[in-house]
Amino acid sequence: MKAGVFKDPYDLVAEDGIEVPEIEANEVLIEVRACGICGSDLHMYRHNSHRGVLNRVSKSGKEIPGHEFSGVIRKVGADVEGFAEGERVVGVGMGGFAEFVPVPCNPFQLVKIPDGVSFQEAATTEPMADALQMVRKAQLKDNENVVVYGVGIIGLSVIQALLSQDKAIGKIVAIDISAVRLKKAKELGVYCVNPLDGDVVEQVREICGTTPVSFPPSNPPSVDVVIDCAGYIKSMKSESPLQTALYMVKGDAIGRIVCFGAYESDLAINFMPVIDKQISIIGSQGYASEDLVIALEMMRSGKVNRNDLITHQYPLADIDKAFSAQMSPEAIKVMVLPTEA
Ligand SMILES: [Zn+2]
Incomplete structure (x- = not known):
């Protein structure tokens, strides 16, 4: 089969002749229709970061990334219950930039795609689920103001999750240096701030x-929650978004910061605001087991429009071009399409 093989930073190309994976008794084999490039894939692509957890290593030792995908079940392991050959599914695992990928059967990694949701939309399920968990962890009260730092696919998913809440949200502010991403955020109806503007x-x-x-006296903006989807990228020229978030949130034990974006290096931080303002810092990784199903249902019912966030699509043969595209500020979600129906 064909697959995208990661060798070294900036060296990821499609190779042919890789063995089709065998499945374990609790796994299914998926013929991959669409697989999204994730921010974490880019951290690896640039600096080898998280390399050990982002690839499936094939029998012949090829490292195949790609963990947000959708496709059709072609084989079902002996112990798998509730899934059948030919079913459309979302998979979360490693090795999705390939014609075939094995996925264990459990609610964190394998769910069915409802009718009416395309393979491309469905391949954005994982980032939507991540966003649902972040919003849950923020524990929003009525009319609180929320800043979303970094509005790539994750940040935009957080905004979609915020807007689909039943409770009243105050102001939502998106921060990014990409005009294209801010334009999408604006289309969703939120305030936009570009650090390049001041x-x-x-x-x-x-x-x-x-x-x-009141003590020690300061006058921060009325921001209840910052959701940091930017993390830290070595090429950032200004202070880290986490540092800005510490200066930005409310005091008196109200301000919360949800950290999701990864850090490409250690940070020097003025941590005093955490004490002065009694800030809560909450880490978030992944999602709860029900979030994949909830995310897909939001797509099916039209509560969120995920197609709008897919800016580029490439065949598997052009995976190197797909990664270059995902690194450009024009990209939101880049999809790789390993097979066609
Ligand atoms: Zn991801």
Whole structure:
């Protein structure tokens, strides 16, 4: 079979003649229709980061990334219950940039795609599920203001998750340096801030107003929650989004920061705001077992439009071009399409 093989930073190309994976008794074999490129794949692509957990290693030792995919079940292991050959499914695992990939049968890694949801949309299920968990962890109260730092696919998914909540949300502010991403955020109806336009905290203060802190006295913007989907990329020229978030949130034990975006290097941080303002910092990774199904149902019912977030699509043979595209500021989600119906 054909697969995208990662060798070294900036060296990921499609190769042919790789053995079709064998499946274990609790696994299914999926013929992959669509597989998205994730931010974590880019961290690996640039710096080898997280290499050990982002690839499936084939029998012949080829490292195949790709963990957000959809396709059709072609084989079912002896112990698998509730799934059958020919069914359309979302898979989360490693090795999705390939014509075939094995996936264990459990609610975190394998779910059926409802009718009416395309393979491309379905391949965005994992980032949507991540977003649902982040919003849940933020424990929003009515009318709280939320800043979303970094509005690639994850940040935009967080905005979609916020907007689909039943409760009243205050102001939602998206921060990014990409005009294309901010345009998408604006289309979703939220406020937009570009760090290239000036001081971020000042711009957010203008949108949200301020809530003074009595001791030690300060005047941060009225931001209840920052959801940091940007993390830290070595090429960032200014202070880390986490640092800005510490300056940006409310004091008096109200401000929360949900951290999701990964860090490409260690950070030097002024941590005093955590104490002065009694900030809660909450880590978030992945999703709860029910989130994949909820995300797919949101797509089926039209509560969220995921097609709008897919900006580029490439055949597997052009996976190198797909990765280059995903690194450009014009990209939101780039899809690789390993097989066609
Ligand atoms: Zn991912």
